[in-house]
Amino acid sequence: MQGETGDFARSQVLDPALADILPNLNGKTVLDVGCGEGRLCRQLSEQGAITTGIDPTPEFIAHAKQMHPDGTYLEAIAESLPFPDNSFDLVISYLTLIDIPDDRAAANEMVRVLKPGGQIFIVTISNMGSCTPGWVKDENGKHLYRTVDRYMEHFSMELAWGGLEIINYHRPLSHTLNLFLFQGMVLTHFLEPLPPESSEHFQQEFRCPTFQIFAFK
Template identity: 35%
Template sequence: MAENALTMMGQAWEDQARNWIDWVRRPGFDSYWRYRDAFFALVPDAGRATLDLGCGEGRVSRDLVARGHRVTGIDASPTLLDAARQAHPEGRYLVADSADLPLPDHGFDLVVAYNVLMDVDDLPGTVAEVGRVLEPGGRLCLSITHPITNTGSRRDGLFVLDRPYFGRHRFEEEVERDGMRMRFSGWNHPLSAYTEAMEDAGLLIEALREPRVGEDTVPWHLWIRAVRPR
């Protein structure tokens, strides 16, 4: 994909790239710092080749490399990939549309997609590409914002479902915290949209987690590990 041919979501994240880099590189600021150890417990040990799908500025890629993985990072945002390359010059980072990966069939034994699939314009196409690039026996490990969380809001200490659950709905939210500002954009999908995409791609779910941190009363993330059968 040409760098000037971004999808709608790709452009949204390119527009927010500088804010996102500042946001995620402040230790302990983003939820990743609270969840990452538990998430990596779901990820298989390093194998032949790992794809970090939607790698952004490279934080997951760097953590995978530290755990012994040979990583290729893919993202639609040139600015985020430049930041990833600067932080990890010896890494391999490619600009691409997640639904049209410039990668060979069966080239990876692991694909990691951390908080990515709700931010792509073509969810079925992206998951189909994951199935294509995974070798038989290879695995997909993904994190998404929980579909229930995306349909509600907090009011007076309660979590209220006040948005449609079924269907595909655009979301955009601007958050300001400790002098930092970030606009989050993506798509709300029901859980079945993700599971049907994996089913169509020939992936079988073998683990599902709803991580809880502290006194959380609703799940904020949903983690899935799926395998491409041999």
């Protein structure tokens, strides 16, 4: 479970970078696809957004509802969103795209429920990073290098996340971008966010970043 501020990556790397490119949220309808326990929805609600979170994991949705009784949280999958066309000003997917088995169906659904002129924000793991389990380290834990292999393939990998067994799906960057570009969306932002330079943690990010943020309009 993520606390209100989130872990280091969320609080120090991803949230500040996303905040830099989000529009004024006051009165905007925002869908969080794969909301987990609803941390982002609560954060955006505080900025005046009218948020809806969906996630297929019942425990996360129950927790989100408990923490934020005024918010709207539904058990659902990204591939079949339970909303009419043109429902939301913004659609956000935060560290969830690589958890979704059918990302094409999910991207089609995100565009379908977006109002004309709306924006989609995808916060995700770098496609370079999702094809291997992580850094190769020496016996002292020093980061030596990252491997990149099978980059152009589509495949799944079993991982442990927050005590849960999960499956992540690797796809190349061209595939991810084209999910939205082929639907007529325009890429407005592409970030490879980094931690603060002074940070003691995550210095390896300056060599090879783990995350990407895309925005489409």
